[in-house]
Amino acid sequence: MKRAELWNDICETKKTIDVALNNFDQVTEPALIDYYSYTLKAAGIRYQFLLKQAKRLGFSAPVRLRQ
Numbered sequence: 001m002k003r004a005e006l007w008n009d010i011c012e013t014k015k016t017i018d019v020a021l022n023n024f025d026q027v028t029e030p031a032l033i034d035y036y037s038y039t040l041k042a043a044g045i046r047y048q049f050l051l052k053q054a055k056r057l058g059f060s061a062p063v064r065l066r067q
Helices: 003-026 030-056
Strands: none
Touching: 003 030
């Protein structure tokens, strides 16, 4: 994976997490709560994986998951 591609994947995954968090906070329908919960879980796992890849490649830009 190229560095630029990895960086783009990290940024896109972070956006996915931010959107899912925002939507999760606003929905009341049980099916949508489940959907955003699963989306957050999956995106969080992907984000951690990508950060490990970035660390392995020597990235130094801090990217953190909002908690």
